[in-house]
Amino acid sequence: MTTAPTYDRTAEQLAADALIRELAALPAGAPGRERLRERAIEAWVPMANRLARRFSGRGEPSDDLQQTAMVGLIKAVDRYDADRGIDFAAYAIPTIIGEIKRHFRDRTWSVRVPRRLQELRLAINDANNVLTHTLGRAPTVADIAAHLGVTEEEVLEGLEGARAYQATSLATPTGGDTGTMELGDTLGEDDHGFALAELRLDLGPAMATLDERERRILTLRFYGNQTQTQIAEQLGISQMHVSRLISRALGRLRTRMG
Amino acid sequence: MTEQSQPAFDDDVVLLTVPADGGYLGVLRTATAGLAARLHFALDEIEDLRIAVDEACAMLLAVAVRDAELCCRFAVTDDALTVEVTVPTVRGARLPAESSFAWKVLTALTTAASAEATGTSATIRLLTRRTAP
Numbered sequence: 001m002t003t004a005p006t007y008d009r010t011a012e013q014l015a016a017d018a019l020i021r022e023l024a025a026l027p028a029g030a031p032g033r034e035r036l037r038e039r040a041i042e043a044w045v046p047m048a049n050r051l052a053r054r055f056s057g058r059g060e061p062s063d064d065l066q067q068t069a070m071v072g073l074i075k076a077v078d079r080y081d082a083d084r085g086i087d088f089a090a091y092a093i094p095t096i097i098g099e100i101k102r103h104f105r106d107r108t109w110s111v112r113v114p115r116r117l118q119e120l121r122l123a124i125n126d127a128n129n130v131l132t133h134t135l136g137r138a139p140t141v142a143d144i145a146a147h148l149g150v151t152e153e154e155v156l157e158g159l160e161g162a163r164a165y166q167a168t169s170l171a172t173p174t175g176g177d178t179g180t181m182e183l184g185d186t187l188g189e190d191d192h193g194f195a196l197a198e199l200r201l202d203l204g205p206a207m208a209t210l211d212e213r214e215r216r217i218l219t220l221r222f223y224g225n226q227t228q229t230q231i232a233e234q235l236g237i238s239q240m241h242v243s244r245l246i247s248r249a250l251g252r253l254r255t256r257m258g
Numbered sequence: 259m260t261e262q263s264q265p266a267f268d269d270d271v272v273l274l275t276v277p278a279d280g281g282y283l284g285v286l287r288t289a290t291a292g293l294a295a296r297l298h299f300a301l302d303e304i305e306d307l308r309i310a311v312d313e314a315c316a317m318l319l320a321v322a323v324r325d326a327e328l329c330c331r332f333a334v335t336d337d338a339l340t341v342e343v344t345v346p347t348v349r350g351a352r353l354p355a356e357s358s359f360a361w362k363v364l365t366a367l368t369t370a371a372s373a374e375a376t377g378t379s380a381t382i383r384l385l386t387r388r389t390a391p
Binding site for chain 1: 284300302316366
Protein backbone atom coordinates (compact mmCIF):
# COMPACT_ATOMS: atom_id res chain seq x y z
CA MET A 1 0.00 0.00 0.00
CA THR A 2 1.45 3.33 -0.94
CA THR A 3 -1.41 5.65 -0.04
CA ALA A 4 -3.09 5.90 3.31
CA PRO A 5 -6.88 6.15 3.27
CA THR A 6 -8.14 9.72 3.28
CA TYR A 7 -10.78 10.81 5.75
CA ASP A 8 -13.22 13.62 5.85
CA ARG A 9 -11.95 16.03 8.41
CA THR A 10 -13.47 18.83 10.37
CA ALA A 11 -11.87 22.26 10.49
CA GLU A 12 -10.36 21.51 13.89
CA GLN A 13 -8.82 18.32 12.64
CA LEU A 14 -7.37 20.13 9.65
CA ALA A 15 -5.91 22.77 11.96
CA ALA A 16 -4.49 20.04 14.21
CA ASP A 17 -2.98 18.36 11.16
CA ALA A 18 -1.43 21.63 10.04
CA LEU A 19 0.17 22.19 13.47
CA ILE A 20 1.77 18.78 13.35
CA ARG A 21 3.17 19.39 9.89
CA GLU A 22 4.49 22.79 10.93
CA LEU A 23 6.14 21.25 13.96
CA ALA A 24 7.68 18.43 11.98
CA ALA A 25 9.21 20.92 9.57
CA LEU A 26 11.03 22.81 12.36
CA PRO A 27 14.44 21.51 13.42
CA ALA A 28 14.98 20.74 17.10
CA GLY A 29 15.88 23.85 19.08
CA ALA A 30 14.42 26.24 16.53
CA PRO A 31 12.95 29.38 18.11
CA GLY A 32 9.26 29.01 18.88
CA ARG A 33 9.35 25.25 18.52
CA GLU A 34 8.53 24.54 22.15
CA ARG A 35 5.43 26.72 21.98
CA LEU A 36 4.36 25.12 18.72
CA ARG A 37 4.81 21.68 20.23
CA GLU A 38 2.51 22.60 23.11
CA ARG A 39 -0.15 23.87 20.73
CA ALA A 40 0.10 20.74 18.61
CA ILE A 41 -0.31 18.54 21.67
CA GLU A 42 -3.28 20.58 22.86
CA ALA A 43 -4.91 20.31 19.46
CA TRP A 44 -4.80 16.53 19.66
CA VAL A 45 -5.96 16.16 23.25
CA PRO A 46 -9.59 15.48 22.20
CA MET A 47 -8.47 12.42 20.26
CA ALA A 48 -6.39 11.14 23.18
CA ASN A 49 -9.40 11.59 25.47
CA ARG A 50 -11.67 9.77 23.06
CA LEU A 51 -9.28 6.84 23.03
CA ALA A 52 -9.04 6.89 26.82
CA ARG A 53 -12.82 6.79 27.13
CA ARG A 54 -12.95 3.65 25.04
CA PHE A 55 -11.09 1.85 27.76
CA SER A 56 -13.17 3.19 30.60
CA GLY A 57 -15.39 0.91 32.60
CA ARG A 58 -12.67 -1.66 33.11
CA GLY A 59 -11.88 -0.78 36.67
CA GLU A 60 -9.35 1.93 35.98
CA PRO A 61 -10.07 5.49 37.15
CA SER A 62 -10.67 7.63 34.08
CA ASP A 63 -8.15 10.29 35.22
CA ASP A 64 -5.41 7.69 35.09
CA LEU A 65 -6.54 6.62 31.66
CA GLN A 66 -6.53 10.17 30.35
CA GLN A 67 -3.10 10.81 31.75
CA THR A 68 -1.81 7.63 30.19
CA ALA A 69 -3.34 8.58 26.86
CA MET A 70 -1.60 11.97 27.16
CA VAL A 71 1.75 10.27 27.66
CA GLY A 72 1.06 8.30 24.48
CA LEU A 73 0.07 11.44 22.62
CA ILE A 74 3.23 13.30 23.63
CA LYS A 75 5.35 10.35 22.55
CA ALA A 76 3.53 10.30 19.23
CA VAL A 77 4.00 14.05 18.69
CA ASP A 78 7.72 13.82 19.50
CA ARG A 79 8.40 10.76 17.41
CA TYR A 80 6.23 11.50 14.41
CA ASP A 81 8.14 11.70 11.17
CA ALA A 82 6.07 13.44 8.49
CA ASP A 83 8.52 12.29 5.81
CA ARG A 84 7.31 8.72 6.15
CA GLY A 85 4.07 9.83 4.56
CA ILE A 86 1.83 8.39 7.26
CA ASP A 87 -1.04 10.43 8.52
CA PHE A 88 -0.43 11.67 12.07
CA ALA A 89 -3.67 10.14 13.37
CA ALA A 90 -2.74 6.79 11.85
CA TYR A 91 0.55 7.00 13.68
CA ALA A 92 -0.70 8.41 16.96
CA ILE A 93 -3.70 6.13 17.53
CA PRO A 94 -1.72 2.88 17.86
CA THR A 95 0.92 4.73 19.92
CA ILE A 96 -1.70 6.01 22.37
CA ILE A 97 -3.55 2.72 22.50
CA GLY A 98 -0.22 1.01 23.05
CA GLU A 99 0.45 3.24 26.02
CA ILE A 100 -2.97 2.56 27.50
CA LYS A 101 -2.50 -1.14 26.93
CA ARG A 102 0.85 -1.12 28.70
CA HIS A 103 -0.82 0.67 31.54
CA PHE A 104 -3.50 -2.02 31.80
CA ARG A 105 -0.95 -4.76 31.50
CA ASP A 106 1.27 -3.38 34.22
CA ARG A 107 -1.56 -2.49 36.50
CA THR A 108 -4.51 -4.72 36.00
CA TRP A 109 -4.26 -7.42 33.39
CA SER A 110 -3.69 -11.00 34.30
CA VAL A 111 -4.59 -12.66 31.05
CA ARG A 112 -2.39 -15.36 29.65
CA VAL A 113 -2.51 -14.61 25.97
CA PRO A 114 0.90 -13.40 24.74
CA ARG A 115 1.01 -9.68 25.24
CA ARG A 116 1.93 -8.90 21.66
CA LEU A 117 -1.11 -10.75 20.33
CA GLN A 118 -3.34 -9.17 22.92
CA GLU A 119 -2.26 -5.71 21.87
CA LEU A 120 -2.51 -6.55 18.23
CA ARG A 121 -5.98 -7.95 18.68
CA LEU A 122 -7.19 -4.80 20.40
CA ALA A 123 -5.48 -2.56 17.87
CA ILE A 124 -7.10 -4.50 15.01
CA ASN A 125 -10.46 -4.33 16.68
CA ASP A 126 -10.15 -0.57 17.10
CA ALA A 127 -8.84 -0.07 13.58
CA ASN A 128 -11.72 -2.14 12.27
CA ASN A 129 -14.24 0.07 14.05
CA VAL A 130 -12.57 3.30 13.00
CA LEU A 131 -12.10 2.28 9.38
CA THR A 132 -15.62 0.92 9.02
CA HIS A 133 -16.83 4.42 9.71
CA THR A 134 -14.23 6.43 7.85
CA LEU A 135 -14.30 4.24 4.75
CA GLY A 136 -18.02 3.58 4.87
CA ARG A 137 -17.43 -0.13 4.28
CA ALA A 138 -15.86 -3.10 6.00
CA PRO A 139 -12.09 -2.63 5.76
CA THR A 140 -9.74 -5.13 4.13
CA VAL A 141 -6.69 -6.61 5.80
CA ALA A 142 -4.58 -4.24 3.68
CA ASP A 143 -6.56 -1.25 4.98
CA ILE A 144 -6.00 -2.32 8.56
CA ALA A 145 -2.32 -3.07 8.05
CA ALA A 146 -1.80 0.37 6.49
CA HIS A 147 -3.76 2.05 9.26
CA LEU A 148 -1.75 0.39 12.03
CA GLY A 149 1.57 0.45 10.23
CA VAL A 150 2.04 -3.32 10.52
CA THR A 151 2.29 -6.04 7.86
CA GLU A 152 -0.72 -7.92 6.53
CA GLU A 153 0.74 -11.11 7.99
CA GLU A 154 0.71 -9.55 11.41
CA VAL A 155 -2.94 -8.58 11.03
CA LEU A 156 -3.81 -12.15 10.01
CA GLU A 157 -1.89 -13.51 12.95
CA GLY A 158 -3.74 -11.12 15.23
CA LEU A 159 -7.07 -12.28 13.85
CA GLU A 160 -6.26 -15.92 14.41
CA GLY A 161 -5.00 -15.03 17.89
CA ALA A 162 -8.33 -13.38 18.56
CA ARG A 163 -10.11 -16.67 18.08
CA ALA A 164 -7.95 -18.42 20.64
CA TYR A 165 -8.78 -15.67 23.03
CA GLN A 166 -12.38 -16.05 23.99
CA ALA A 167 -12.25 -16.64 27.70
CA THR A 168 -12.35 -13.02 28.73
CA SER A 169 -14.08 -10.72 26.36
CA LEU A 170 -12.76 -7.18 26.50
CA ALA A 171 -15.29 -5.92 24.01
CA THR A 172 -17.97 -5.27 26.56
CA PRO A 173 -21.30 -4.93 24.81
CA THR A 174 -22.86 -1.57 25.42
CA GLY A 175 -26.20 -1.61 23.68
CA GLY A 176 -26.63 -5.33 23.28
CA ASP A 177 -27.68 -6.44 26.70
CA THR A 178 -30.09 -9.32 26.86
CA GLY A 179 -33.61 -8.07 27.02
CA THR A 180 -32.96 -4.48 26.05
CA MET A 181 -33.52 -5.20 22.40
CA GLU A 182 -35.75 -7.89 21.00
CA LEU A 183 -35.39 -9.56 17.67
CA GLY A 184 -38.43 -7.63 16.52
CA ASP A 185 -36.46 -4.40 16.79
CA THR A 186 -33.87 -5.57 14.33
CA LEU A 187 -35.92 -7.59 11.88
CA GLY A 188 -39.10 -6.64 10.09
CA GLU A 189 -42.23 -7.44 12.05
CA ASP A 190 -43.15 -10.32 9.79
CA ASP A 191 -39.67 -11.77 9.48
CA HIS A 192 -39.07 -11.92 13.17
CA GLY A 193 -41.33 -14.71 14.31
CA PHE A 194 -40.73 -16.59 11.12
CA ALA A 195 -36.92 -16.53 11.28
CA LEU A 196 -36.88 -17.43 14.93
CA ALA A 197 -39.30 -20.29 14.34
CA GLU A 198 -37.08 -21.49 11.54
CA LEU A 199 -34.03 -21.43 13.78
CA ARG A 200 -35.93 -23.33 16.45
CA LEU A 201 -37.04 -25.90 13.91
CA ASP A 202 -33.51 -26.38 12.60
CA LEU A 203 -31.85 -26.56 15.98
CA GLY A 204 -34.39 -28.48 18.00
CA PRO A 205 -33.46 -28.94 21.66
CA ALA A 206 -29.94 -27.59 20.98
CA MET A 207 -31.54 -24.14 20.76
CA ALA A 208 -31.60 -24.13 24.54
CA THR A 209 -27.79 -23.92 24.63
CA LEU A 210 -27.94 -20.46 23.07
CA ASP A 211 -28.61 -17.31 25.00
CA GLU A 212 -30.87 -14.56 23.74
CA ARG A 213 -28.11 -12.60 22.04
CA GLU A 214 -26.64 -15.65 20.32
CA ARG A 215 -30.07 -16.56 18.96
CA ARG A 216 -30.48 -13.06 17.68
CA ILE A 217 -27.07 -13.04 16.01
CA LEU A 218 -27.50 -16.46 14.39
CA THR A 219 -30.96 -15.52 13.17
CA LEU A 220 -29.74 -12.27 11.67
CA ARG A 221 -26.72 -13.86 10.04
CA PHE A 222 -28.16 -17.10 8.76
CA TYR A 223 -31.82 -16.29 8.17
CA GLY A 224 -31.80 -12.50 7.88
CA ASN A 225 -28.81 -12.55 5.53
CA GLN A 226 -27.15 -9.62 7.29
CA THR A 227 -23.40 -9.14 7.33
CA GLN A 228 -21.34 -9.32 10.50
CA THR A 229 -20.72 -5.58 10.21
CA GLN A 230 -24.45 -4.82 9.99
CA ILE A 231 -25.19 -7.02 12.97
CA ALA A 232 -22.37 -5.39 14.94
CA GLU A 233 -23.87 -1.97 14.33
CA GLN A 234 -27.32 -3.05 15.41
CA LEU A 235 -26.11 -4.64 18.62
CA GLY A 236 -23.56 -1.96 19.44
CA ILE A 237 -20.65 -4.40 19.60
CA SER A 238 -17.62 -4.83 17.34
CA GLN A 239 -17.63 -6.94 14.21
CA MET A 240 -14.86 -9.12 15.64
CA HIS A 241 -16.99 -9.70 18.68
CA VAL A 242 -19.89 -10.78 16.46
CA SER A 243 -17.52 -13.14 14.68
CA ARG A 244 -16.37 -14.65 17.97
CA LEU A 245 -19.93 -15.07 19.22
CA ILE A 246 -20.94 -16.84 15.99
CA SER A 247 -17.91 -19.14 16.18
CA ARG A 248 -18.56 -19.95 19.80
CA ALA A 249 -22.26 -20.58 19.32
CA LEU A 250 -21.63 -22.83 16.32
CA GLY A 251 -18.98 -24.74 18.24
CA ARG A 252 -21.41 -25.36 21.06
CA LEU A 253 -24.20 -26.39 18.68
CA ARG A 254 -21.83 -28.78 16.97
CA THR A 255 -21.15 -30.68 20.16
CA ARG A 256 -24.85 -30.76 20.99
CA MET A 257 -26.13 -31.73 17.58
CA GLY A 258 -23.18 -33.71 16.22
CA MET B 259 0.13 -6.18 -1.08
CA THR B 260 3.36 -4.49 -1.91
CA GLU B 261 4.30 -6.40 -5.03
CA GLN B 262 1.26 -5.47 -7.12
CA SER B 263 -1.87 -3.59 -6.24
CA GLN B 264 -4.09 -5.28 -8.80
CA PRO B 265 -3.59 -9.04 -8.79
CA ALA B 266 -4.12 -10.38 -12.29
CA PHE B 267 -3.60 -14.12 -11.90
CA ASP B 268 -6.29 -16.61 -12.66
CA ASP B 269 -6.74 -19.92 -10.94
CA ASP B 270 -3.60 -20.09 -8.91
CA VAL B 271 -3.76 -23.25 -6.85
CA VAL B 272 -2.46 -23.77 -3.33
CA LEU B 273 -2.43 -27.24 -1.83
CA LEU B 274 -2.23 -27.90 1.88
CA THR B 275 -2.50 -31.19 3.75
CA VAL B 276 -2.83 -31.41 7.51
CA PRO B 277 -3.63 -34.22 9.94
CA ALA B 278 -7.41 -34.61 10.34
CA ASP B 279 -7.30 -33.26 13.85
CA GLY B 280 -9.06 -30.21 15.28
CA GLY B 281 -5.72 -28.85 16.45
CA TYR B 282 -4.64 -28.21 12.88
CA LEU B 283 -7.73 -26.30 11.81
CA GLY B 284 -6.02 -23.06 12.79
CA VAL B 285 -3.50 -23.64 10.02
CA LEU B 286 -6.28 -24.03 7.46
CA ARG B 287 -8.11 -20.99 8.77
CA THR B 288 -5.00 -18.85 8.60
CA ALA B 289 -4.15 -20.06 5.10
CA THR B 290 -7.72 -19.29 4.04
CA ALA B 291 -7.58 -15.83 5.58
CA GLY B 292 -4.20 -15.16 4.00
CA LEU B 293 -5.47 -15.99 0.55
CA ALA B 294 -8.69 -14.05 1.06
CA ALA B 295 -6.62 -11.04 2.15
CA ARG B 296 -4.67 -11.33 -1.09
CA LEU B 297 -7.97 -10.93 -2.90
CA HIS B 298 -8.80 -7.84 -0.82
CA PHE B 299 -11.76 -9.45 0.86
CA ALA B 300 -13.33 -7.28 3.55
CA LEU B 301 -12.58 -8.27 7.11
CA ASP B 302 -16.08 -9.54 7.82
CA GLU B 303 -16.00 -11.64 4.65
CA ILE B 304 -12.73 -13.16 5.83
CA GLU B 305 -14.23 -13.92 9.22
CA ASP B 306 -17.24 -15.53 7.53
CA LEU B 307 -14.95 -17.68 5.48
CA ARG B 308 -12.97 -18.77 8.52
CA ILE B 309 -16.15 -19.81 10.26
CA ALA B 310 -17.29 -21.65 7.12
CA VAL B 311 -13.97 -23.52 6.93
CA ASP B 312 -14.34 -24.46 10.58
CA GLU B 313 -17.86 -25.71 10.02
CA ALA B 314 -16.93 -27.67 6.88
CA CYS B 315 -13.95 -29.28 8.57
CA ALA B 316 -16.07 -30.18 11.60
CA MET B 317 -18.45 -32.00 9.26
CA LEU B 318 -15.56 -33.84 7.66
CA LEU B 319 -13.74 -34.69 10.89
CA ALA B 320 -16.93 -36.33 12.15
CA VAL B 321 -16.74 -38.94 9.38
CA ALA B 322 -12.96 -39.19 8.85
CA VAL B 323 -11.12 -42.48 9.31
CA ARG B 324 -8.57 -42.64 12.10
CA ASP B 325 -5.20 -41.01 11.32
CA ALA B 326 -6.59 -39.46 8.17
CA GLU B 327 -5.35 -36.31 6.50
CA LEU B 328 -7.40 -33.33 5.43
CA CYS B 329 -6.44 -32.30 1.92
CA CYS B 330 -7.19 -28.70 1.07
CA ARG B 331 -7.11 -27.24 -2.35
CA PHE B 332 -7.40 -23.48 -2.62
CA ALA B 333 -8.14 -22.09 -6.05
CA VAL B 334 -7.54 -18.37 -6.35
CA THR B 335 -8.95 -16.25 -9.17
CA ASP B 336 -8.89 -12.48 -9.27
CA ASP B 337 -12.18 -12.07 -7.43
CA ALA B 338 -13.00 -15.44 -5.88
CA LEU B 339 -11.54 -18.05 -3.61
CA THR B 340 -12.58 -21.70 -3.70
CA VAL B 341 -11.68 -23.88 -0.76
CA GLU B 342 -12.07 -27.59 -1.32
CA VAL B 343 -11.46 -29.94 1.58
CA THR B 344 -11.35 -33.72 1.18
CA VAL B 345 -10.96 -36.46 3.74
CA PRO B 346 -11.03 -40.29 3.52
CA THR B 347 -14.11 -41.46 5.36
CA VAL B 348 -15.35 -44.54 7.12
CA ARG B 349 -17.29 -46.72 4.71
CA GLY B 350 -20.71 -45.45 3.72
CA ALA B 351 -20.28 -42.22 5.67
CA ARG B 352 -22.72 -39.47 4.85
CA LEU B 353 -22.56 -35.76 5.36
CA PRO B 354 -25.36 -33.76 7.00
CA ALA B 355 -28.38 -33.27 4.75
CA GLU B 356 -28.70 -30.06 2.77
CA SER B 357 -31.67 -29.13 4.94
CA SER B 358 -29.58 -29.25 8.12
CA PHE B 359 -28.58 -26.23 10.12
CA ALA B 360 -24.89 -26.87 9.50
CA TRP B 361 -25.57 -26.71 5.79
CA LYS B 362 -27.56 -23.52 6.15
CA VAL B 363 -24.55 -22.03 7.90
CA LEU B 364 -22.21 -23.00 5.06
CA THR B 365 -24.44 -21.57 2.37
CA ALA B 366 -25.08 -18.35 4.30
CA LEU B 367 -21.36 -17.78 4.86
CA THR B 368 -20.23 -18.39 1.28
CA THR B 369 -21.34 -17.60 -2.25
CA ALA B 370 -21.83 -21.29 -3.00
CA ALA B 371 -21.23 -24.50 -1.09
CA SER B 372 -21.44 -28.07 -2.29
CA ALA B 373 -20.52 -31.50 -1.01
CA GLU B 374 -19.81 -34.91 -2.31
CA ALA B 375 -19.51 -38.25 -0.52
CA THR B 376 -18.24 -41.18 -2.57
CA GLY B 377 -18.50 -43.78 0.18
CA THR B 378 -14.76 -43.78 0.81
CA SER B 379 -14.09 -40.06 0.83
CA ALA B 380 -16.00 -36.84 1.33
CA THR B 381 -15.38 -33.39 -0.13
CA ILE B 382 -16.82 -30.01 0.73
CA ARG B 383 -16.33 -27.15 -1.67
CA LEU B 384 -16.79 -23.52 -0.64
CA LEU B 385 -16.76 -20.73 -3.18
CA THR B 386 -16.59 -17.14 -2.01
CA ARG B 387 -16.69 -14.20 -4.34
CA ARG B 388 -15.58 -10.79 -3.14
CA THR B 389 -18.56 -8.45 -2.86
CA ALA B 390 -16.83 -5.07 -3.15
CA PRO B 391 -15.37 -4.25 -6.57
